[in-house]
Amino acid sequence: MRLACMLLAAAATAALVSGCQRQEARKAEKLPVLVATQKAEISDYADTVSLTGVIAARTLNNLSFRVGGRVAERLVEVGDHVDTGQVLARIDPQEQESDLRTAQANLDAAQAQLTQTSAAFDRQKTLLGQGYTTRRDYDQAEQALKVAQGSVEAARSALANARENQSFTELRAGAPGIVTARTVEAGQVVQAAQTVFVVAEDGDRDAVFNVQETLVAGVHGSGPPPVTVALLANPKITAQGVVREISPVVDPASSSVRVKVAIPETPSAMPLGAAVVAASAACTARR
Secondary structure: OHHHHHHHHHHHHHHHHHHHHHHHHHHHHOOOOOOOOOOOOOOEEEEEEEEEEEEEEOOEEEEEOOOOEEEEEEOOOOOOEEOOOOEEEEEOOHHHHHHHHHHHHHHHHHHHHHHHHHHHHHHHHHHHHHOOOOHHHHHHHHHHHHHHHHHHHHHHHHHHHHHHHHHOOEEEOOOOEEEEEEOOOOOOEEOOOOEEEEEEEOOOEEEEEEEOHHHHOOHHHHOOOEEEEEEOOOOOOEEEEEEEEEOOOOEOOOOEEEEEEEEOOOOOOOOOOOEEEEEEEEEEEEO
């Protein structure tokens, strides 16, 4: 029994010695620990913000007739391209033509009256020089001549106004662009100055975004950052823009600020209403 105990103790001692040797061997095989160091420096950084917006026209023209009447014909549709001076719609010119005829008749009558009074004045002038008339009759003839001359001038002005009103029965485009909206149909009665068409003028476009107020809080002081605009449908189509306008008020419906980014030489692949994505530095700080 005593012998068995001695054998067990010897085995345990041998196992312990063997385990310690293996641990020392593993420690000897460990590689040295490599430590990387980095020098801390102060540098500028900028957070990049991406926003989604749409391409919009820089200038929108609200076109309307200067005279009222019934729309006789409408010659363009939404989406059509129009040129300067192109007729877009006409109203029935019957009333304006009637006014034109009346003004012409009034001018003819005034000119006839002027011819008569001018001849009467010339006779009175000749008779006064010969002593066959009175000064009173001469003054009356002169006064009648001046009244007739004034009537002719007034009739001419009325005729010019009537002709101008007749020209207003045709609605023409003031600049080349694309029709983006219309509010009338043929047969509808319109009032003077009532919007009939909305035309987006050709030229450079704007990218319009609704931006969180905090993102534009410091733009006025530090200057607008550069903006890269990319077409959402094809991100390879890009353009460089600059902030042109920042709304001074927050939209109560969306709690955002409207920002317009001018895009010089807008690519043809960015038509009106196209969805775009803008990437820009939101703010700059030091760390």
